[in-house]
Amino acid sequence: MFLTFLSNLTDEYYAFVICNTLEILSMTKKILLEATHYQINKGLVTLKLQETLPRFGIFTLERIYKKLFDDYHCYLPDCYDNPKLLGMVLQEIFGASNHVVIASIQDSLREFSTQPTVAEFLKNLNTGFMINERTFVN
Numbered sequence: 001m002f003l004t005f006l007s008n009l010t011d012e013y014y015a016f017v018i019c020n021t022l023e024i025l026s027m028t029k030k031i032l033l034e035a036t037h038y039q040i041n042k043g044l045v046t047l048k049l050q051e052t053l054p055r056f057g058i059f060t061l062e063r064i065y066k067k068l069f070d071d072y073h074c075y076l077p078d079c080y081d082n083p084k085l086l087g088m089v090l091q092e093i094f095g096a097s098n099h100v101v102i103a104s105i106q107d108s109l110r111e112f113s114t115q116p117t118v119a120e121f122l123k124n125l126n127t128g129f130m131i132n133e134r135t136f137v138n
Contacts, residue, residue: 041117042080045109049076049086052108056094056101064089080117083125102126 053061067089068074079086090098102125112118 038117041112041115042077044112045080045118045121046077048108048112049079049105052105053101055104060093063093067092080121083121084127087125087127 050061053064057063064086065076068076068079068085071089072085074082074085076086087098087102090101094101105125106113106122109118109122113122
């Protein structure tokens, strides 16, 4: 019965099935590449934060970890998706001099700021500040 069904299929049907299969594979590949791109950028930003923040004191990173978890129930990698949380924590810890820390983070991520998601992270982290011009606006 199945063999009879297969023998009745036309070349057009095979072409249709092959095209649809290729389209599904193409969409799957695109989704996987986007997820990987997102994960790479998230890891890169987290790594740069872990590299930059200790420059401002031996226990700075630990204080930021603790404040993020205690106040917002999140971790440093979560700030990639919500950079305003990191900005608020930096404001709470450093007060008026948080702009220096934000400028340092921006400098460490400068070579990656052409990536749209990294640029968006920096933009949201810098809410209220214009770091590039070193002018501060509230």
